[in-house]
Amino acid sequence: MSRRALLASAVAVAAAGAATGLGLASGSAAAAAPRGPRASPLWREFTESPLTHPQIPYVGRAGQRAGATRFPRPRVVADVRAYGAKGDGSADAAPAINRALAEAGRRGGGTVLVPAGTYRVDDIIRISHSDVVLRGAGSGRTKLYATKNLTELIGPYGSRFGGDKSSWSWAGGLIWLAPEARLNSLIESIKAKKWPLEGWTGNERTEFEPLTAVAPARRGDLTVTVDDASRIERGQIVLFRVADDAGNTLLEHMSGGGPGTEAYDWSDKSKLLSYVPYEWPVRVTSVRGRELTLERPLPVDIRPEWNTMITTLVTPLTGSGVEGLTLEAVETPQSAHLLDKGHNGVTFQCAYDCWADDITVRHCDNSFGLVAASACTLRRTRVEGRGSHHPYFCREASHDNLVEDFFIGARTVPAPAGTQLHGINVEGLSSHNVWSRGVMEMGTFDTHRGLPFANLRTEITLDNNGTHGGDASAGPLYGARFTHWNVTVLNERAGLVRIDGIAPYSVTAGISEVREFGQIDVPDFKGELNARLEAYGRPGELRPGNLYEAQRALKVR
Numbered sequence: 001m002s003r004r005a006l007l008a009s010a011v012a013v014a015a016a017g018a019a020t021g022l023g024l025a026s027g028s029a030a031a032a033a034p035r036g037p038r039a040s041p042l043w044r045e046f047t048e049s050p051l052t053h054p055q056i057p058y059v060g061r062a063g064q065r066a067g068a069t070r071f072p073r074p075r076v077v078a079d080v081r082a083y084g085a086k087g088d089g090s091a092d093a094a095p096a097i098n099r100a101l102a103e104a105g106r107r108g109g110g111t112v113l114v115p116a117g118t119y120r121v122d123d124i125i126r127i128s129h130s131d132v133v134l135r136g137a138g139s140g141r142t143k144l145y146a147t148k149n150l151t152e153l154i155g156p157y158g159s160r161f162g163g164d165k166s167s168w169s170w171a172g173g174l175i176w177l178a179p180e181a182r183l184n185s186l187i188e189s190i191k192a193k194k195w196p197l198e199g200w201t202g203n204e205r206t207e208f209e210p211l212t213a214v215a216p217a218r219r220g221d222l223t224v225t226v227d228d229a230s231r232i233e234r235g236q237i238v239l240f241r242v243a244d245d246a247g248n249t250l251l252e253h254m255s256g257g258g259p260g261t262e263a264y265d266w267s268d269k270s271k272l273l274s275y276v277p278y279e280w281p282v283r284v285t286s287v288r289g290r291e292l293t294l295e296r297p298l299p300v301d302i303r304p305e306w307n308t309m310i311t312t313l314v315t316p317l318t319g320s321g322v323e324g325l326t327l328e329a330v331e332t333p334q335s336a337h338l339l340d341k342g343h344n345g346v347t348f349q350c351a352y353d354c355w356a357d358d359i360t361v362r363h364c365d366n367s368f369g370l371v372a373a374s375a376c377t378l379r380r381t382r383v384e385g386r387g388s389h390h391p392y393f394c395r396e397a398s399h400d401n402l403v404e405d406f407f408i409g410a411r412t413v414p415a416p417a418g419t420q421l422h423g424i425n426v427e428g429l430s431s432h433n434v435w436s437r438g439v440m441e442m443g444t445f446d447t448h449r450g451l452p453f454a455n456l457r458t459e460i461t462l463d464n465n466g467t468h469g470g471d472a473s474a475g476p477l478y479g480a481r482f483t484h485w486n487v488t489v490l491n492e493r494a495g496l497v498r499i500d501g502i503a504p505y506s507v508t509a510g511i512s513e514v515r516e517f518g519q520i521d522v523p524d525f526k527g528e529l530n531a532r533l534e535a536y537g538r539p540g541e542l543r544p545g546n547l548y549e550a551q552r553a554l555k556v557r
Helices: 001-022 041-048 094-106 180-191 251-253 259-263 270-274 547-553
Strands: 075-079 087-092 109-116 116-123 125-127 134-135 142-146 176-177 210-213 223-225 237-242 276-290 291-294 309-311 321-329 345-349 354-363 364-370 378-382 388-397 401-407 434-440 455-464 482-487 507-511 531-536
Touching: 041 378, 041 531, 094 109, 094 116, 094 125, 094 134, 094 455, 125 134, 176 321, 251 259, 321 345, 345 354, 354 364, 364 378, 378 388, 388 401, 434 547, 455 547, 482 547
Parallel strands: 075 109, 087 116, 109 134, 116 142, 125 176, 134 321, 142 321, 176 345, 321 354, 345 364, 354 378, 364 388, 378 401, 401 434, 434 455, 455 482, 482 507, 507 531
Antiparallel strands: 210 309, 223 291, 237 276, 237 309, 276 291
């Protein structure tokens, strides 16, 4: 069978998997474990300590509303045609669409309809108020045709790390979901050539207010004790800020600890050190005295030497989404590597509990982005057209996101000289993100250095033909608890999929037989990696077949 036939079969299987699920029993963790001779020993081991397993991350609450399978359906409050948008492509519809979105936001939220048709857009589409949904008639019926790039619309965006790189290579979207004040401040800073930080506290790391210190706790804890809970309320989203010490023991902890990480030279990793403190937003589900219960378990230990505090963050965008449409950029040749002009697709920034559903992005440099975004779900998303730099990027402290039922199509034109292709990317201390039920006709499992940790890729079929990025100053490719589970590789290429020889405290389970060619990386840490390899050469036979769905079925307390 040809690779394309295998990929077509994988698309059908992924769609069927979405409908049939795993058939796991509800109840305790042990009761949910699959039975039978092919059940994974690693899975059975994981169910005994799901929140603290040394190699497998707990991601059962990834995605919007802690992994809810349905999206909110706010009432319809506007139709863009009533604001002057024409669905025949004859005039710029961006002002009408943006007016409708802004008015829906000012009224407290709701759904803005974009009926079937082709809508020319000569500007960024801004979803910048919470509880606002932009809904088309389906990705095959509603198209936004984007005629300009972000350099034309905003201006050049240099890198805060210097050089002549364009930050549009990994930031911004022609559909941009971000809080209004945050988005405006980013755009103003870029126009002024004051290259901003892009994270949870604003354009500078100092733009936060401490709320309380946090007592020592362990990774996996769902409750923490704080010094003073008087300024924290149930339902509030807060930011955990975990600093490092002079010995970089926090970075060692994120890498699994042990002699290898202790011997690693962290001192010259200037880009990586600029990502610390580690910032993790989370919703507080209850406040009892000085005890807080969290929506998700702690991703790291809390130790006295790391000066952990709960702080304010920018008011995030919540409860907003984009559904049922295609965003197609005017087709231009792909730019040379790191010089993208910003024909970018859909990007979530400072967003929490937001989503995209049934969205196709075509002819874009960078198609779907998560930048300081957490607890978001991208479902039924597709990347098509002339070829991408980053089909998906996940960076700048993005955590607990879910990308499921995704598709990356083969490029429709040859790659120009000097370009690069990555794939499903994660970097910049981002953690506990999931890519599930995907088909990749091009690209790879791109880990862009910057010590991402505790991320999962599961039930994916790919033609492994991309490369990873990231320079040496960004530090290790992998932190601890990366897991690749049930992955079919069509071209036998090992790089970035089989990771038991390179990623510390990792799991490679149920992948195809592969061999090294085209790209060989060496481990960042010396000595024993404490990695696990299981069911090698038997993709599809591993049970559970989808590790994320199996974890979501667990009842974890």
